Amino acid sequence: MTIQPRTVGDTPKGGSILGFYAPKGTPRPPQLDRGQGVYLWDNDGKRYLDATSGAVVANIGHDNPAVVAAMQAQAAKVSFAPLGFFESRDSIELANNLCGLAGDGFDRAFFVSGGSEANDSAMKLARQYAVAIGQPGRHKFIARNPSYHGATLGATALTGDAHSHSIFSAIVPHVPKVPVPWTYRLPDGHSVATYAEVCADALEETILREGSQSVLAFILEPVGGLSTGAAVPPPGYLERVREICDRHGVLLIYDEVMSGAGRTGAFLAAHHWPQARPDMVTLAKGLAAGYTPLGAVLAPNHIVDAVAGQGGFVHGHTYSTNPFSAAVANAVLGEVVRQDLVTRAREMGAVLMEHLQGIAQRSPIVGDVRGVGLLTAIEMVANKKSKRPFPAAFNAPKRLSEHGLQRGIALYNRRANLGEFGDFQMVTPPLTISVAEIDELASLLEASLQDLADEITKAGLPIG
Numbered sequence: 001m002t003i004q005p006r007t008v009g010d011t012p013k014g015g016s017i018l019g020f021y022a023p024k025g026t027p028r029p030p031q032l033d034r035g036q037g038v039y040l041w042d043n044d045g046k047r048y049l050d051a052t053s054g055a056v057v058a059n060i061g062h063d064n065p066a067v068v069a070a071m072q073a074q075a076a077k078v079s080f081a082p083l084g085f086f087e088s089r090d091s092i093e094l095a096n097n098l099c100g101l102a103g104d105g106f107d108r109a110f111f112v113s114g115g116s117e118a119n120d121s122a123m124k125l126a127r128q129y130a131v132a133i134g135q136p137g138r139h140k141f142i143a144r145n146p147s148y149h150g151a152t153l154g155a156t157a158l159t160g161d162a163h164s165h166s167i168f169s170a171i172v173p174h175v176p177k178v179p180v181p182w183t184y185r186l187p188d189g190h191s192v193a194t195y196a197e198v199c200a201d202a203l204e205e206t207i208l209r210e211g212s213q214s215v216l217a218f219i220l221e222p223v224g225g226l227s228t229g230a231a232v233p234p235p236g237y238l239e240r241v242r243e244i245c246d247r248h249g250v251l252l253i254y255d256e257v258m259s260g261a262g263r264t265g266a267f268l269a270a271h272h273w274p275q276a277r278p279d280m281v282t283l284a285k286g287l288a289a290g291y292t293p294l295g296a297v298l299a300p301n302h303i304v305d306a307v308a309g310q311g312g313f314v315h316g317h318t319y320s321t322n323p324f325s326a327a328v329a330n331a332v333l334g335e336v337v338r339q340d341l342v343t344r345a346r347e348m349g350a351v352l353m354e355h356l357q358g359i360a361q362r363s364p365i366v367g368d369v370r371g372v373g374l375l376t377a378i379e380m381v382a383n384k385k386s387k388r389p390f391p392a393a394f395n396a397p398k399r400l401s402e403h404g405l406q407r408g409i410a411l412y413n414r415r416a417n418l419g420e421f422g423d424f425q426m427v428t429p430p431l432t433i434s435v436a437e438i439d440e441l442a443s444l445l446e447a448s449l450q451d452l453a454d455e456i457t458k459a460g461l462p463i464g
Ligand SMILES: Cc1ncc(COP(=O)(O)O)c(C=O)c1O
Pocket: 055, 113, 114, 115, 116, 117, 119, 148, 149, 150, 151, 221, 225, 226, 255, 256, 257, 258, 284, 285
């Protein structure tokens, strides 16, 4: 049966999850029918270039034949077995493959079903490690504002988003936040370098204020996602963060749910800053590239051994390390290696960045472009000189996505912080994208931006 797209709330019962997000009467988005490579088609046969890999997930593109074959083969064998009761060859191979790609210091992998679970698991592993090594006083986390770490209660506590906290702070533990070192819109009187110092100093001040013996871990996205629009750490910042954490015995966790699995042109974004290696890393999204729900925590032997030696990790999920997800993720990693998608992300990232810089020069509403590899974003502004953002209520990213859909380019968008820190649009196509497809992406994106600029002019909103 085909359900015709109408509006949200047009069925008295059920009617999809969309009813949780949009009021009745909101037009429904197109219904997705199929995907191949960097393209998606809706039920009406309209084609969209997937410029963001969905929510920065589809790293190896859609409908990869090797992964589909692995899914079919595993589904025909066995799809589920409980953690701890059985192992599967694939789950052992997946841990070996993943730790091999992650390199030194990432010796063991714990598998879960997504990014939020991975971050919650890292929080609990950090805590249990502190207990195991005789430091039970360490229980506080520090995170950054803005940031996004997920939707479970632990990850919500870590997330720097005033809107989310205006609703949920009553039901999650308080996690102090330190500022993100921006490179575009800086506080008065600051250069990129001096503001990065301020942000690193804020971490140390917060550790001291909270009581250094009580602080357990600091978590950050090494290259930002939606909440900062692919903010890249200024030179020296991560190294100082590492030094501060070391000085106070605080664990450093990198949330690489978005930046991991090759997206930035290194298997982990952490590899770009070898002097600032984290103690733990969390992954999801590109790890199974949308073919199955999967997340992971990577940790060194000394952390896992300490916890295992004290009776074992008091944590786990029904779907942790299930044979189906393990086989699928092995096939995905196999494609990452076979097609050398890490190198490709670096090379195609350079091609994309050149296009984005050209667009920024020509477009009246693109103030900044930034990112590493194929984790890039544009920042939209009402005034390029003053860097003044659009009124928050205008929701420029959502408008841009709507113009994109008309033009045949899918620009996934989820607004962080109600736009308080700016209007970002991720540009994160599958790592398999070709030069010709990047050319097409750039011209569709530029046309959509022009549509938005025209709409703004028509609405009488001042640009420039
Ligand atoms: C950096 C980061 N961490 C964590 C998450 C949460 O992952 P999930 O939605 O798979 O729970 C996301 C999702 O967008 C993310 O971008």
